[in-house]
Amino acid sequence: MLRYIAYRSLLAVFLVWIVVTLVFLMLHLVPGDPAELLLSQGSTAADPQAVANLRERLGLDDPLWLQYAHHIGGLLTGDLGTSFRDGASVTGQIVQRLPRTLEVIVAAALIAAALGVPAGTLAAVRSGGWIDTLISFLSSVALSTPVFVVGSVVILVFAQELRLVPAGGYVPFAVDPARHLLLLMLPAGTVALALWAVIARMTRASVLDVLERDYVRTARAKGLSRVKILRRHVVRNAMIPVLTVLGLEMGTLIGGTVLVEFVFNWPGLSGYLVSAVDARDYPEVVGIVMVISILFVFLNLVVDIVSAVLDPRISLTR
Amino acid sequence: MRKLILPVSIIAVILALVLLAPILPLADVRAMDIPHRFAGPSLQHWLGQDEFGRDVLTRLIFGARASLSIAIGSALAAALIGATLGLLGGYFRGLVELVTVRAAEVVLCLPPLLLALLVVTILGAGFWPLILALTLLYTPNYARVVYAATLQVRGLDYVTAQRALGTHPLTIVLRTLLPNVLPPLVVQISLVIASAIVIESGLSFLGLGVVPPTPSWGLMIRSARGAMEQAPMLLVWPSLALAGTILTFNLLCDRLQSVLDPRTVPVGGAIWLRRRGATSPRPSSREARVPRAAGPAGAGAVTDRAATDRSGETKPADLLAIEGLTVALDRPGGVGSGMELVRGVSLALRPGETLALVGESGSGKTLTSLAVTGLLPDVLAVTAGTAAYVRRDGTALDLLAEDEDGHRRLRGDEISMVFQDASAALNPVHRIGDQLAEGILAHRAIGRAEAANEAVALLKRVGIPDPERRARAYPHELSGGQRQRAMIAIAVANRPKLLLADEPTTALDPTIQAQILALIADLKRDNPDMGVVFVTHNLAVVAEIADRVAVMYAGELVEEGPVAEVFARPRHPYTAALIGSVPEGGAERLVAIPGTVPAPGQMPPGCRFAPRCDHAEAICRESEPAEFVPAPGRRTRCLRYEEVT
Numbered sequence: 001m002l003r004y005i006a007y008r009s010l011l012a013v014f015l016v017w018i019v020v021t022l023v024f025l026m027l028h029l030v031p032g033d034p035a036e037l038l039l040s041q042g043s044t045a046a047d048p049q050a051v052a053n054l055r056e057r058l059g060l061d062d063p064l065w066l067q068y069a070h071h072i073g074g075l076l077t078g079d080l081g082t083s084f085r086d087g088a089s090v091t092g093q094i095v096q097r098l099p100r101t102l103e104v105i106v107a108a109a110l111i112a113a114a115l116g117v118p119a120g121t122l123a124a125v126r127s128g129g130w131i132d133t134l135i136s137f138l139s140s141v142a143l144s145t146p147v148f149v150v151g152s153v154v155i156l157v158f159a160q161e162l163r164l165v166p167a168g169g170y171v172p173f174a175v176d177p178a179r180h181l182l183l184l185m186l187p188a189g190t191v192a193l194a195l196w197a198v199i200a201r202m203t204r205a206s207v208l209d210v211l212e213r214d215y216v217r218t219a220r221a222k223g224l225s226r227v228k229i230l231r232r233h234v235v236r237n238a239m240i241p242v243l244t245v246l247g248l249e250m251g252t253l254i255g256g257t258v259l260v261e262f263v264f265n266w267p268g269l270s271g272y273l274v275s276a277v278d279a280r281d282y283p284e285v286v287g288i289v290m291v292i293s294i295l296f297v298f299l300n301l302v303v304d305i306v307s308a309v310l311d312p313r314i315s316l317t318r
Numbered sequence: 319m320r321k322l323i324l325p326v327s328i329i330a331v332i333l334a335l336v337l338l339a340p341i342l343p344l345a346d347v348r349a350m351d352i353p354h355r356f357a358g359p360s361l362q363h364w365l366g367q368d369e370f371g372r373d374v375l376t377r378l379i380f381g382a383r384a385s386l387s388i389a390i391g392s393a394l395a396a397a398l399i400g401a402t403l404g405l406l407g408g409y410f411r412g413l414v415e416l417v418t419v420r421a422a423e424v425v426l427c428l429p430p431l432l433l434a435l436l437v438v439t440i441l442g443a444g445f446w447p448l449i450l451a452l453t454l455l456y457t458p459n460y461a462r463v464v465y466a467a468t469l470q471v472r473g474l475d476y477v478t479a480q481r482a483l484g485t486h487p488l489t490i491v492l493r494t495l496l497p498n499v500l501p502p503l504v505v506q507i508s509l510v511i512a513s514a515i516v517i518e519s520g521l522s523f524l525g526l527g528v529v530p531p532t533p534s535w536g537l538m539i540r541s542a543r544g545a546m547e548q549a550p551m552l553l554v555w556p557s558l559a560l561a562g563t564i565l566t567f568n569l570l571c572d573r574l575q576s577v578l579d580p581r582t583v584p585v586g587g588a589i590w591l592r593r594r595g596a597t598s599p600r601p602s603s604r605e606a607r608v609p610r611a612a613g614p615a616g617a618g619a620v621t622d623r624a625a626t627d628r629s630g631e632t633k634p635a636d637l638l639a640i641e642g643l644t645v646a647l648d649r650p651g652g653v654g655s656g657m658e659l660v661r662g663v664s665l666a667l668r669p670g671e672t673l674a675l676v677g678e679s680g681s682g683k684t685l686t687s688l689a690v691t692g693l694l695p696d697v698l699a700v701t702a703g704t705a706a707y708v709r710r711d712g713t714a715l716d717l718l719a720e721d722e723d724g725h726r727r728l729r730g731d732e733i734s735m736v737f738q739d740a741s742a743a744l745n746p747v748h749r750i751g752d753q754l755a756e757g758i759l760a761h762r763a764i765g766r767a768e769a770a771n772e773a774v775a776l777l778k779r780v781g782i783p784d785p786e787r788r789a790r791a792y793p794h795e796l797s798g799g800q801r802q803r804a805m806i807a808i809a810v811a812n813r814p815k816l817l818l819a820d821e822p823t824t825a826l827d828p829t830i831q832a833q834i835l836a837l838i839a840d841l842k843r844d845n846p847d848m849g850v851v852f853v854t855h856n857l858a859v860v861a862e863i864a865d866r867v868a869v870m871y872a873g874e875l876v877e878e879g880p881v882a883e884v885f886a887r888p889r890h891p892y893t894a895a896l897i898g899s900v901p902e903g904g905a906e907r908l909v910a911i912p913g914t915v916p917a918p919g920q921m922p923p924g925c926r927f928a929p930r931c932d933h934a935e936a937i938c939r940e941s942e943p944a945e946f947v948p949a950p951g952r953r954t955r956c957l958r959y960e961e962v963t
Contacts (some may be wrong), residue, residue, distance in 0.1 A: 018424055019428065022424060022428070023436070026436060026440065052819070087614055125588065125591050125592065126592070140565060140568060140569070141561070142513070143568060144561050144562075144564040144565035144568050145560075145561040145564070146516045146519055146520055146523075146560060146561070146564070147520075147559075148519075148523045148536075148539065149539060149560060149561060152539055152542075152543055152553055152557065153542075153553070153554075153557060154540060154957045155546070156546055156550055156554075160546050160547065160550065161550075211591075213657070213742065213743035214737060214739060214743040215742065215743055215744055215746070216588075217693055217737070217743070218737060218743045218744065218745070218805075218808070219694060220590065220693060220726075220729065221691065221729050221730055221734065221735040221737075221809075222729065222730035222734075222756065222757035222760055222808065223726050223727065223729040223730035223731055223757070223760045224726075224730075224757075224760050225726070225758060225760070226590075226591055226722075228756070228760070229591075230591065232745075232748070232756070233748075234743055236747060236748075237745065237746075240747075251429065252429050252430060252431075253429075253431030254429060254512055255428075255430075255431050255432035255435075255958045256429060256430070256431045256432075257521065258431055258435070258520075258524065259431075259520050259524065260571065262524060263543075266803070273432075273435060274435070274526070276439075277393055277435050277438060277439045277526060278444075278525070278526065282439075282441055282577070285435075285436065285439050288372075289428070289432055289436055292429060292432055293428055293429070293432070296429050297938075310747065311746065311747055312393040312746070312747065312794065312795075313746055313794050314793045316648055
């Protein structure tokens, strides 16, 4: 098991290096001068003086290998540069905002798993029945409705028409825990909807698959109760692929809460990214993209390790 | 194919609206009418007017233009590039695979929306940057799918043959491989279109996608949010259009998948898991049969008859007496429902006796043992017969009439099973000791620690070395023989009265087989009253362990009797052929009976063995033989047994 973890960690470090290099190259391999590209707005040509200044600031006049060394060096020391817009430290901003984004993702994953696993199991056990059809229909709709549509409709219905909740915003937990959680529920619940559908479908397929296995028949042959068989031998085994999918989805969400943070005015990392993209603030964008990508790779590593713990056979395959 | 009609026709309508938009009698898409901003639906404006007084319906249709052309354009571009990479990588492998498929997969290291945002940062918002971003995003998906499909096809004989004939690799890729990878490619395209619409509309919603004043659903939702108080419906219409379109493409994807890949046939779930009532194999006939088997008298009637078959020998009461067991396919409305896989099987087992149930694959021997324990697959059901069984406390009952709960109380306690493939029959994620202990705890009120100790003792009893450590091991950490020993330990944990072993040695090599047989014999000495039904196709095994043997053919019992007598003088041509097919020195497979077992539903009239029988005459093909008693304690289902055996 330890060897497996070491192997996967090494692989993750390698992937992070690829991602970091990729982000670096993306900007430098684009045809034309990146500084000019960043400063131009549509067809208006950039001011040559500004371009020269930007080249200076970005170190674009250095040889490529030196720029790459700076890029890696800055990353290793946790220095992601300063913002074009206000000169603030990019690292500082990320440290402040990242936890808020993670909070939304974790809350959404918890809600989605808590509702999706029972729904998927029920649909599998009653497969072909009305409850299966209902869950299948609901999950299709949930999967087909983009998150910003769900968010906007939630605001329209619950905030605008029913006046049950505020239309969004953020209050630190330390200031007002109850209001913090209420405000958290809006983006988290919205993200959870599509995630619920993914988990419910995956659980259903996985449970149906496990029900056909010989060891479930063995469990029945032992005379175990239905609940015990379902819990210990069916759902327990069916959870392995579901957890993998949940982990991968959470990874996608780290960069994908952009829309929901925008809709609910949640000051997380993704919202910061959008405004950075909008302002074409290069150090900010690169910094955020790299942090998110590293988290993405790291989360996949965690998923691999958790799967190996849940299914002792996995660590043998490598 | 009919399943595709709905999504395809909806998509056709959407595409027609989009393509014909310029010539449809719609209002001008950019014409503002500020005095009538937020006006409700009217004859001129069916869905009302937006914050600039523009016609909502027109903008909805023109909005589809932007979303769909970006989504479909990038889905096709990515399909072209991705499929090329996947085909080349999958066909040539090696270095080519590295620079095509693996290189494309690097993109997957980045979260999708993030990658799109990165491209937009570099190139700015707009139509073409969006196409580029989405193409980049989805290329690796196609490459992977096509690569996997190519790998499957490239090893097939007709591809190898073309290569051997010297056909140009490109011709093979285009002419032979491409048509074969098209189905998964088409499914992927529909999936990507749906997902590209989501990303495009999301970026437009953020103001980073389609640039105003070009109408787009994302932009419409964005501006409607600001006017939510005055005109909530402005938010609803584009939301519905967007979700509906994505839903249709997702539906198309699902349906395409089920049409192109018939393996994804829906499974039935598990009837046994559902509540009482639904679990009884034959709820309707239950009342009718229970009285017969409920009291000792009822059970006696069954055993009396079994006894007369053996001409009234005095003997202890039967432990299990199966009478007329019939198992049929039970899929109401399904293909072949009612088809009988086991027909009219009668068997009796006395305490302490070992009965071998022998036959070729498909003869119904496993189904017979599963029927007794109520473990038949959901698609099968017992349609006739009784199985009188006397419990430890002396009460008699009919096993075939029990529902799931009734069976559950007996299973693993009085009646237990050993399955063929122990590596599949043990749960891979639980420790051996826990899997043993839970069987003990299911039937006895003892503590966990006590059950765990007993589990270790049982592992020791079945001959597993170092049982304390093995109890903490997972199934995959044991050898095949040890797994089967653990399986047997689970079966005997509660000292069963009846042990049903379904080919317990088939998956093992001969040395281990002998050890397992010795173990079962040994366990019988521990528990001399335990009756054993041993399902096998191996006659050598039968000779070694069984007292009596029952031979099954094509779902029917054809001969039964004491092992020594049956082997010395088989009274059915099939048994004789079986014995004759075992080479001297004891081989393990049944070979060389001409012909094959008839498929269920294609049973010949008359004797089922007649088409393969050397002694068959006209009468054998016309009338179904009944069971005859050629000698005390023996039965045969052959009309001509007196002449031919």
